[in-house]
Amino acid sequence: MNTSRLSAILALTAVVLLASAHVTVSPREIVSKGGGVFLVNVPTERPVATVKIRVEFPEGLRVSRIRAKAGWTAAVERDTSKAITAVTWSGGKIGPDEFDEFAFNARVNAPPSKLAFKAYQTYEGGETVAWTSTDTPTPKDQHPAPQITITPVQSKYATAARENWLGATAMLLGFAALTMSMRNGRNGKKVAGLMLFALAALAAAAPLAAQDHAARPVAVHADAQAAAPTGRPGTAAEQIAGAVIAAPPELRDDATVLGYAPDGKFIQLRKGTGDMICLADDPKEARFHVACYHKSLEPFMARGRELTAQGVEGWPRDSVRNSEIASGRIKMPAAGGLYTLTARAGCYDAATGKLCDHTNPVHSVYVPFASIESTGLLDHPTDEHTPFLMNAGTAKAHIMFGKHEH
Numbered sequence: 001m002n003t004s005r006l007s008a009i010l011a012l013t014a015v016v017l018l019a020s021a022h023v024t025v026s027p028r029e030i031v032s033k034g035g036g037v038f039l040v041n042v043p044t045e046r047p048v049a050t051v052k053i054r055v056e057f058p059e060g061l062r063v064s065r066i067r068a069k070a071g072w073t074a075a076v077e078r079d080t081s082k083a084i085t086a087v088t089w090s091g092g093k094i095g096p097d098e099f100d101e102f103a104f105n106a107r108v109n110a111p112p113s114k115l116a117f118k119a120y121q122t123y124e125g126g127e128t129v130a131w132t133s134t135d136t137p138t139p140k141d142q143h144p145a146p147q148i149t150i151t152p153v154q155s156k157y158a159t160a161a162r163e164n165w166l167g168a169t170a171m172l173l174g175f176a177a178l179t180m181s182m183r184n185g186r187n188g189k190k191v192a193g194l195m196l197f198a199l200a201a202l203a204a205a206a207p208l209a210a211q212d213h214a215a216r217p218v219a220v221h222a223d224a225q226a227a228a229p230t231g232r233p234g235t236a237a238e239q240i241a242g243a244v245i246a247a248p249p250e251l252r253d254d255a256t257v258l259g260y261a262p263d264g265k266f267i268q269l270r271k272g273t274g275d276m277i278c279l280a281d282d283p284k285e286a287r288f289h290v291a292c293y294h295k296s297l298e299p300f301m302a303r304g305r306e307l308t309a310q311g312v313e314g315w316p317r318d319s320v321r322n323s324e325i326a327s328g329r330i331k332m333p334a335a336g337g338l339y340t341l342t343a344r345a346g347c348y349d350a351a352t353g354k355l356c357d358h359t360n361p362v363h364s365v366y367v368p369f370a371s372i373e374s375t376g377l378l379d380h381p382t383d384e385h386t387p388f389l390m391n392a393g394t395a396k397a398h399i400m401f402g403k404h405e406h
């Protein structure tokens with residue numbers, strides 16, 4: 001490596017390190033017309049606590065709600081159309097060396113561009129730091145404004161479509177079925193019936209395509225609820241016994257297990273001495289789904305659960321985690337194993353610890369940022385035993401085995 005390349009890399013590293021200690025808004029990138037939950041990340045950079053944070057929203061972002069936050073009061077300002085133009089959180093404290101996050105719900109109403117927020121961070125003692133500079137590079141005596149990039153609809157749509165092909169196919173089938181049954185009388189009804197059957201099969205398969213297999217225990221799916229799960233978690237012992245069967249037998253006994261308290265809260269049920277972390281079946285989901293993964297993946301998985309609990313899902317969740325990986329806040333391993341087991345509702349009998357005959361075990365190895373070029377793997381399944389790489393080139397890159405694509 002020559003020196004100019006090395007210094008470029010060092011400079012880049014320095015920028016990333018600096019960036020991690022700024023007031024930021026994520027996701028950093030959002031599609032034009034997109035919306036959802038945004039997070040304001042506020043690190044305390046002084047030896048005294050942050051006691052107030054004010055954010056002024058850019059034009060082009062329509063903010064509808066501020067998430068309630070324990071210990072903090074949010075005072076909002078609105079324009080004549082009732083859109084929230086600014087919010088000031090106060091009443092809480094973010095101690096030295098700590099950070100906190102504040103959430104709001106918004107929709108982008110702007111063409112592809114950069115939107116800058118104005119943020120004012122007030123410390124105990126009264127000092128206020130203005131994060132308002134949009135100059136690049138940021139002048140020494142100033143602080144950069146949190147910015148997000150609005151991307152064109154088309155590119156994002158393509159990605160979303162690729163990721164959600166099951167959902168999209170299901171929707172098309174459903175629509176086609178509806179159209180046919182309306183147009184074609186009896187024959188049409190038969191075809192439509194078949195299509196609806198395929199639709200049901202896809203709907204059943206769709207949860208299997210959950211993007212990181214294991215990280216969704218706190219999500220409540222409307223479709224799963226329709227199948228009337230009890231919503232009541234089993235005893236800790238039952239949940240532990242059910243969770244660990246996702247892993248090979250020699251990794252079960254000393255695994256750490258996360259699951260549900262009687263009130264439904266997601267908690268640690270057992271602290272293990274081993275390398276695996278297992279997730280109990282979600283009582284709010286109809287299907288039986290358990291997973292075990294290597295502890296090195298926990299920062300990534302835990303952050304995914306946290307974001308899901310905050311209502312940040314799908315690509316915004318990916319985007320938040322990607323930027324946190326880039327900034328070093330989430331550490332990723334070189335490789336980490338994941339075992340999942342999915343089956344229909346009632347397949348696992350907690351009393352006997354027995355599974356039914358039809359289960360869908362999916363094993364994979366996370367290899368963050370590995371690519372087709374860096375591994376010599378294919379990006380699609382071919383036969384019963386050839387490994388292949390999914391989500392190549394991303395934080396979620398993982399090697400899968402066999403023919404199924406889950």
Ligand SMILES: [Cu+2]
Pocket residue numbers: 364390398400405406
């Ligand atoms: Cu996969």
